[in-house]
Amino acid sequence: MAAPTRVAASLRRAAFSSRHSPCIKNIRPALQVRWKTEATTSSSTESVGQLDSKGGLDGPAPAKSIKFTTESYPNIERESKFAKLSEKHVQYFQKLLGSDSAVLDGVTKDASEDIEPFNADWMRKFRGHAQLVLKPSTKEEVSAVLKYCNDNMLAVVPQGGNTGLVGGSVPVFDEIVLNLQKMNNIRSFDEVSGILVADAGVILEVADNYLAERQHIFPLDLGAKGSCQIGGNVSTNAGGLRLLRYGSLHGSVLGIEAVLPDGTxxxxxxxxxxxxxxxxxxxxxxxxxxxxxxxTGISIQCPRRSPAVNVAYFGLESYEQAQKAFIAAKAYLGEILSAFEMMDGRTQKILKEVAGVKLPLEGDHPFYCLVETSGSNTDHDSEKLQNFLEHVMESEVVSDGVLAESQTQVAELWACRERITECLGHWGGVYKYDLSIPIAQMYDLVEDIRERMTKDGLLGDTKDHPVVDVVGYGHMGDANLHLNVPVRRFDKTVEKALEPYLYEWTSKRNGSISAEHGLGLSKKPYVGYSKSETMIKLMKQIKNLYDPNGILNPYKYI
Amino acid sequence: MAAPTRVAASLRRAAFSSRHSPCIKNIRPALQVRWKTEATTSSSTESVGQLDSKGGLDGPAPAKSIKFTTESYPNIERESKFAKLSEKHVQYFQKLLGSDSAVLDGVTKDASEDIEPFNADWMRKFRGHAQLVLKPSTKEEVSAVLKYCNDNMLAVVPQGGNTGLVGGSVPVFDEIVLNLQKMNNIRSFDEVSGILVADAGVILEVADNYLAERQHIFPLDLGAKGSCQIGGNVSTNAGGLRLLRYGSLHGSVLGIEAVLPDGTxxxxxxxxxxxxxxxxxxxxxxxxxxxxxxxTGISIQCPRRSPAVNVAYFGLESYEQAQKAFIAAKAYLGEILSAFEMMDGRTQKILKEVAGVKLPLEGDHPFYCLVETSGSNTDHDSEKLQNFLEHVMESEVVSDGVLAESQTQVAELWACRERITECLGHWGGVYKYDLSIPIAQMYDLVEDIRERMTKDGLLGDTKDHPVVDVVGYGHMGDANLHLNVPVRRFDKTVEKALEPYLYEWTSKRNGSISAEHGLGLSKKPYVGYSKSETMIKLMKQIKNLYDPNGILNPYKYI
Structure with a gap:
């Protein structure tokens, strides 16, 4: 990892207050930001980031120090129907793909180093026992691999950028890892229709940069864009930061090329x-x-890139005010609103304390919101934003705020949202939840859990307390809360106080126990809180239809 | 049907020309429109409309004069596995639903009149032999009906507003019609999230009017909105006029309540x-x-209604210019572009000649486009539209045009697109095709077919020629062409000259043989032109999984 670059921008302070009507064009925000800039290429927005063994932020600990999933989840048993990898199997794969693309653990001096990153996840929470990693370069190779595995009852874990948060992309036992990184070509792009066709293994940021040069945008954005792959994004139905504007992948993905377990x-x-x-x-x-x-490939409808992008960041006195600000944003910003993110004051305080960030606003506010607009006309967008800001300031919905005046400042304000996750891992670990809850009740859960942790004597300032804090942030525009519980150590008492309590809480409000992170390994036991028995039965039918031998990503999902 | 209301609006003429830069706000279009206003409640945008027996436009012919599908498609045989309706079956249904909601043909004096509209389609092309129509009021009733039918091998045709164009919503033989019209309640609407929950049988226009009162919009619009039902819209994945802006139903439908063939x-x-x-x-x-x-029910994400709506209508000298206008519209109108429709000059001429419409523009142009913008700020939208119009006039992309200045004028300009279909049936019938084709090649097919019909001596001005004309129009923004061949009589020679030729033509360009109309009965044999053998096999798997007895909508789809 590169040494952190310190950014020292001199942004002048926002002049808008609730006392006098602001002229937004004259606002000059002032803040000193000091933080790393590598966030987007080295970690997922929602992942714990790369802590060293002391909990610092200076580099990843070796994968080998991560606990095996089989130890953390001792109740999961290896399915005896699966064959164990034999010399014969390895020879087949090496003949098919070449030994560079069929990497066996322990064969060369550095081989175990080669294997370990494919066995463990970014959050350092899951680690498998895979001995073989396959890196096919074509759909035909993927087909041959799967057919062989299906015929020989070898279990397989498909893997993209391995930035998932629920343990879905790493093995549990000795499943073979099939990584898509070598299928990384952009196949075609049509500038009139905006339709991109690309291999599954193309990195999201690479795709987006390619589109940026052609005045288009990938209809999905997330903090992990520097590592995650578009095939993985589609197979996990990633949500991210642009969903409010461009909708879900169910609407924008036009086609898929996939290989079925039998090689079809x-x-x-x-x-x-x-x-x-x-x-x-x-x-x-x-x-x-x-x-x-x-x-193995996708075709996707990509919108034109907006020439005008504005970002504002506010402090608010209550969650109620944040809701009012969101309603006002929808009314005043209409078709140019492209993101509305909420962060509680605790997340921003942690950002300041852990990463040394000087926040955009002076003073502490219980809540913060980040609003982004994307449109085709700079003047029109500024005027809409000005009307919105006048409204929220005059009606005292918002207490204080800044408006970005350059691309650098846009990135800096976004970092106040995007860098939260990496800081939360500072004390040792995080219990992470990703929930859909009706907006009005979204933050109630954070307060409820905080109270619960305090009452149980689990939350406190000293080392005796496992829990450091209970914080909430997320995509308010999509009613998607990220509830995070940073801890000094993973602790069964904490886990038991959280689960299934918060799933029950969410279920009672007809919410979802996984808004965008998926089920993977960690949410699999709780799917019943979001789906009825009938729906689970129908889902199992689909699994059995396509993968009757169950070789694909076993022990997970459903 | 109500007597036609004649609209006599005095719109002043558009002042924008390519010689001097226009000031859009001062444009006063002038046109006299004289046409019926019942179009939206009595016919589908793409249906042939209601011709009387003389081919006039004054009212529907009795359903009984429509040829039975079994005569038009003599190769389709009734599947012997299905039971014939017995007295015992009828008794069961009448006990379950009451005799008002289980209507048997020929039982009461007017009963055959009651049954016939459920047997025949709007296009007067398909007519079944159903003897029983069921109108359940709850999902539990639908469940009991389906379970009974499945247990007794009775075939069923689900029916919404019966506005389809491919014969999907009427029986072929004696299938029982299950009509959803009695499930017509709006269940809930949340103004903050914009999520509507409603019964499947709610009429699209009713849903949209309900939402309009709450400053929202149904994310789908089509000419048949006065008759079609939202459940039918979802089950046919209707596209329509707002897709360019709000995307497909795969993105906006959040949930579905459905009854499976076994009653689940x-x-x-x-x-x-x-x-x-x-x-x-x-x-x-x-x-x-x-x-x-x-x-039986859907939940759907509905966008906020745009306070500003503008509609412009242009004449253009070539299809190339229409493409240029579309590219300019995307660039200049960006996020406010909500529709871009193309109509060839022949469609507008027919509109004038058949329906007596005085067109918005003087003189004839080979092509016309209709552009709609929907946004949150009237001034901003007008300015964007003005910039767009200045560009297309100055660069001589557009020859002439008008801009609507009131809601009435908006409706009048839209009618130049929406009323095409009803006029095309004037001479006796229409061969209708609904194709997705890459935009650049879209109109080539219309010219190719016209040439083919002329060469074969099928197209001409006299009664000896079955074909009146070959015309094209459609949703240019979605690369969706409606190719229509109005005829004096349905004729096997014409049909053979058209099919499978135009499906092959479309398939060679990787197009779709049914962009939005679906497969139903009429497109079923041609699915292979748009889907591979593998995909067809996977689709059949799904059908067999959910409906192993094949009781639902037999003889159709796949």
């Missing part, structure tokens, strides 16, 4: 926005987390 | 924008045309 290549890479000729089978693969097939 | 009630009416807890089963039901289950 499903070529459905439509270049059409409209095609009503039968069941939309590809939809099943969006969000299936590699359990019914392996996505 | 699948309750998946999520109120969440994000919910990654398993396979998104509901997606299979979107566009499944009632072949795997019957949708």
């Amino acid at each position: 290549i499903m070529e459905d890479l439509s270049l059409l926005r409209k095609n009503n000729t039968g069941y939309d089978i590809k939809q099943l693969f969006i969000g299936s987390e590699g359990t019914i097939g392996i996505i | 009630i699948m309750e998946d009416l999520s109120l969440l924008r994000k919910n990654n807890t398993g396979y998104d089963i509901k997606q299979l039901f979107i566009g499944s045309e009632g072949t795997i289950g019957i949708i």
